[in-house]
Amino acid sequence: MLLLISVLHFSYSAATSKKLTIDFALFHQKMAGKYGDTRTELSQQWERMLLGLTDLDDLEKLRRVNQFFQNNVRFKSDQALWGVSDYWATPLETLGKGFGDCEDYAIAKYISLRFAGIDDTKLRLIYVRARMGGPHSSVFEPHMVLGYYADPMAEPLILDNLVNTVALASERTDLSPVFSFNSEGLWAGHLSANQAASSPTARLSRWRDVLERMQQDGIGF
Template identity: 35%
Template structure:
């Protein structure tokens, strides 16, 4: 899945944004040759170098899910934007969409909502967590600071039980569906 066409953007971008987008695609090309686990760790590290700013500053809204294109062009976003770009980046890097979940959670120490990307490497293990607040990719059992709520992908919404099994609880949330529609319009 192509996130967006670089050729269509080149004329409209400022130099910094253009360089960031070009660097993103060049980095993806270098990551594709690496083993799956290495792609995961390096993609998380690479994308965590983008700046974090709240939606109210970036989009003048309290809760906006930016597309990967919007995030790369502006160069900053909040936890949702990081989880979203990581989801689509890993899809581009050959990860199975059935194993990737944008995950809503609570940060236990602050009580604040937080979004991360979960990767279920196997059904026997807790998911690996890609978080804009950590350069380390750790499995959920080691993330004592996170309390996951809902796991979201293109198939629907899920809850995780104590044995690391996902149970479908509903369809894809409206915000995710709207995000996919906006991404389709950008291509």
């Protein structure tokens, strides 16, 4: 009996995958299945873009990834696109639809940069308060951007769907940061990413839910 219990003990898997992997074949196949063959062209472009990043420095990676999504995805609210007030889309959905809102951009860019080899500790998805319509406007909206920290103490570079260029945080006077997060700590330890996210309770978290869904598209942590 003791033997059986110890067999049921799951082995410790070193699931702290620093490098993110993407099964492009599966990704394209899913794309074709869900959004039609024509959309695979975009996913293949994405693949080519990502594979082309290998030897570049971090700043260039940021620029190219940012540019790719700024060029290929157009803004549309979740309500208009998905019929719900808030929906976090996976990169597949974002690329498939060709539309997305702020967090969809941020997520897609985050995944792309992680794939390009940028460490999780350098990236943050940041909730910000965005002033809309110029420096003197009093219209604020909740917004999300992706921040890049060259080192822990550095001022971040901000990738924002509202502007096409990658800019230093200090240049973005229209944004004020509220809270940031990444996927650190989510799948360290004995539970693999798959198991942690597969639990229905864990999926109550939007963040973990979207991470789980993208694993089904071939994106592995």
